[in-house]
Amino acid sequence: MHNAVSHNDPCASSEAIQFHYDVGNDFYQLWLDPTMTYSCAFWQGDENLETAQRNKIDWHLQHSGIQPGERLLEIGGGWGGLLDRAINHIGVKHATSLTLSQAQAEWIRNRQLPNVDVRLESWFAHTPDTLYDGIVSVEAFEAFARPDQTDEEKLEGYKTFFQSCHRWLRPGGRLSLQTITYEKLGRDWNHHISEKVFPDEDLPHLEEIVTAARGFFEIELLRNDRAHYVRTLRCWLSNLRAKKSEAIEMVGAEKVAIYEKYLGLVLVGFYTGTMNLARISLRRIDSRGGWS
Amino acid sequence: MSLDGPHSVTKVNADISGIPSQGEIEQSIVEWLKNYLADLLNLSVDELDRSITFQQYGLDSSAAVGLSGDLGMWLGCDIDPAIAYEFPSINELAKALADDAAVRNAFGKRHSIAGKESADA
Numbered sequence: 001m002h003n004a005v006s007h008n009d010p011c012a013s014s015e016a017i018q019f020h021y022d023v024g025n026d027f028y029q030l031w032l033d034p035t036m037t038y039s040c041a042f043w044q045g046d047e048n049l050e051t052a053q054r055n056k057i058d059w060h061l062q063h064s065g066i067q068p069g070e071r072l073l074e075i076g077g078g079w080g081g082l083l084d085r086a087i088n089h090i091g092v093k094h095a096t097s098l099t100l101s102q103a104q105a106e107w108i109r110n111r112q113l114p115n116v117d118v119r120l121e122s123w124f125a126h127t128p129d130t131l132y133d134g135i136v137s138v139e140a141f142e143a144f145a146r147p148d149q150t151d152e153e154k155l156e157g158y159k160t161f162f163q164s165c166h167r168w169l170r171p172g173g174r175l176s177l178q179t180i181t182y183e184k185l186g187r188d189w190n191h192h193i194s195e196k197v198f199p200d201e202d203l204p205h206l207e208e209i210v211t212a213a214r215g216f217f218e219i220e221l222l223r224n225d226r227a228h229y230v231r232t233l234r235c236w237l238s239n240l241r242a243k244k245s246e247a248i249e250m251v252g253a254e255k256v257a258i259y260e261k262y263l264g265l266v267l268v269g270f271y272t273g274t275m276n277l278a279r280i281s282l283r284r285i286d287s288r289g290g291w292s
Numbered sequence: 293m294s295l296d297g298p299h300s301v302t303k304v305n306a307d308i309s310g311i312p313s314q315g316e317i318e319q320s321i322v323e324w325l326k327n328y329l330a331d332l333l334n335l336s337v338d339e340l341d342r343s344i345t346f347q348q349y350g351l352d353s354s355a356a357v358g359l360s361g362d363l364g365m366w367l368g369c370d371i372d373p374a375i376a377y378e379f380p381s382i383n384e385l386a387k388a389l390a391d392d393a394a395v396r397n398a399f400g401k402r403h404s405i406a407g408k409e410s411a412d413a
Contacts, residue, residue, distance in 0.1 A: 271377055
């Protein structure tokens with residue numbers, strides 16, 4: 001199925017997603033770590049960015065509860081770093097990855113990972129063949145609502161997401177989620193710079209996630225890790241500045257300036273606690289409304 | 293105009309080696325920040341209080357990130373985008389930067405008497 005975004009789909013449009021990610025894989029490769037992980041790393045000590053990104057991937061695989069020989073669903077696959085680890089390190093039997101970015105889908109397919117099904121479709125349009133044993137979604141949740149929705153519509157979209165994950169998981173299955181959240185600031189904040197880089201997206205509040213998951217998932221673990229994002233962004237910015245002339249040659253001075261400003265603004269957002277970074281481990285509630 | 297930072301450096305009394313001292317660097321940064329903020333906020337340099345926070349002057353995150361970028365260009369080294377939050381007044385920021393050996397080194401290369409002509413060019 002291609003670009004299966006229906007009218008009711010609460011997600012940012014595939015055009016909006018492609019606007020961001022299809023600037024070109026080569027551009028992101030310049031300043032991301034070698035695993036091409038474009039989300040907040042997990043810092044434990046004085047490790048480098050690549051190790052901290054692998055820590056993050058391992059954290060989510062661990063909290064998805066996925067075991068060798070099982071089936072994994074990844075929602076928002078990035079450039080395939082987590083899939084690679086799931087297949088080649090954990091030894092999962094099969095992994096399905098959903099993405100709305102053509103460039104990322106092609107990149108993952110070119111990696112020719114065995115037993116991986118990369119689909120260019122929204123979670124809203126996804127219909128699995130069989131149940132999954134675990135689900136991971138790293139920084140895709142930010143695209144599950146749009147700025148033009150009312151608060152009620154936004155919450156309904158999130159509920160539909162958790163309801164879908166609940167339906168797709170075997171009993172006892174887990175969902176490991178990572179998302180940027182609004183902390184000090186609310187929906188009225190929508191800076192023009194972020195619109196230029198991430199159009200058509202809206203962030204969740206932590207309480208919206210908790211409310212939307214109620215009845216479908218119990219929260220086993222929650223971490224707020226904005227300091228980890230400040231450190232990750234410092235690495236990206238430093239890499240981008242070190243490769244600035246190559247970057248300008250690739251995408252032009254204006255685009256590089258927009259990204260540099262954007263990374264700086266987001267860094268300040270995390271530094272000041274305007275935004276936060278939630279990592280949440282959720283366990284499927286198996287007996288909804290039944291015996292307690 | 294606030295961005296003519298190098299002109300204020302001409303007031304620096306460099307020692308015989310041509311490299312400004314830490315105190316002189318701090319003073320140069322104070323002058324640069326005062327000029328920059330006066331221009332940005334449409335105030336006269338004399339009206340600026342060096343101990344009042346940038347936030348109290350109404351700087352938003354976009355302006356703070358812009359300041360870090362312009363400051364880095366003037367100093368000749370990368371400055372963290374959150375620096376104006378970590379050191380939130382002219383006095384604190386100038387002192388923190390002048391305390392940083394990497395900043396002093398970059399400043400010395402760009403603004404010492406020997407290197408000044410190339411910086412102005």
